[in-house]
Amino acid sequence: MALVDAQGMGFELDVSTNKAFSKSLDAAVIPGRPFFNTLLRIMATRCMQQAVYFSSGTKTPDEFYHYGLACPIYTHFTSPIRRYADVIVHRLLAACIGADVTHPSLLDTKHAEALCDNLNYRHRQAQYAGRASVALNTHILFKNREEIEAAVVLAVKRNALQVLIPKYGLEGPLYLPSDKFVYNEEEHVQICGDTVLKTFDELTVRLTLDSSNLQHRKLVFQLVTPYIPGVSYVKEDAADKKEEVEVVDITGSSKGEKKRKDTIDTKSKKKKSKK
Incomplete structure (x- = not known):
């Protein structure tokens, strides 16, 4: 979808190699719309597989490759005071160069695989916790508030537009009534009379918090402009x-x-009053 949407804006994304892909992304710039390139990168990288920790003895060499960094084999680490994964990498590297004697269990492939699985699991849980924290604080921020903000269309769906609010970094669905809008599946646009909504369009939306269900509060996105009678x-x-x-x-x-x-x-x- 990112390729098609980029073509619609006059840009060709070259995905033959990761280097060519990165170069074509760098060139996709529209003067006066500084956020366009960021949106395109979000769309292009969202479908990529997330990097994970693994033991080299459990994967084939062609799975070692890191697409985004263009590296055939790659590991990352910072100060070992930050994450347990960094501690393990430091210990293994120290053992490899003869700077330290490692524990025998670290050289056990099955043990290393189980350790990596646990690290990946904990990393995902930390991401979920971070997202939940952002959602909670967002709900607190928008409680009893109404905001009219600029938005950009990230994707066009059958019954909604996926929009992004650059000011807050918020993303969510803007639902469209099926009795007024027609979804064009081939061109991926929503049509209502003379109004055609497509990816990368700039809109104005209203943000409010729906607290009708206290256990499932959610942000509600409502179209403001372009003005459509009965919708906006x-x-x-x-x-x-x-x-x-x-x-x-x-x-x-x-x-x-x-x-x-x-x-x-x-x-x-x-x-x-009369005198």
Whole structure:
């Protein structure tokens, strides 16, 4: 999908090699839309397999390759005070260069495989916990709030648009009524009359928190612009309602009084008491 969407914006992504792919991503830049390249990278890398820890004795050499870094064999580590995976890598490297004597269990392939599986599991759980923490704090932030923000379409689905709010880094579905929108599967666009919504389109959306189910609170995305009758959100506030009244311009020229229609707030206008 990223390839098709990039073509629609006039860019060709070369996926023949990872180096060519990286180069074509770097070249996909639209002046005046600095966030476009970031969106394209999100779409292009989202489908890639996540890197995991593994013991070299349990995989074939062609599985060692790291696509994103263009490395045939790769490991990563930082200070061993940070993660247990770093401690293990330091111990193995020290044993390889003869700087230290390692424990026999680290040279056991089955033991190393079980250790890697546990590290991968813990890493995934930490990611889930991080996402849950972000969701919780997001819900706290938007409690009893309404925000109108700029958004960009990440993907077009059969019944919704997947949108991203750059200001907050939030992503979610903007559902579209099936009685007003028609989904074009070949071009991956949503059509309502003269309005065509596609990937990378810039929108304005309304963000609110749905707390109707306290155990499953969720952010609600609602279209504001482009304006579509019966779909787009329109703020209705009785205090902001205005009506047109005829006001005489007493500063008119000598040719005669100049009349104009002004919009005034009828609610704030107070009646003067008669003396």
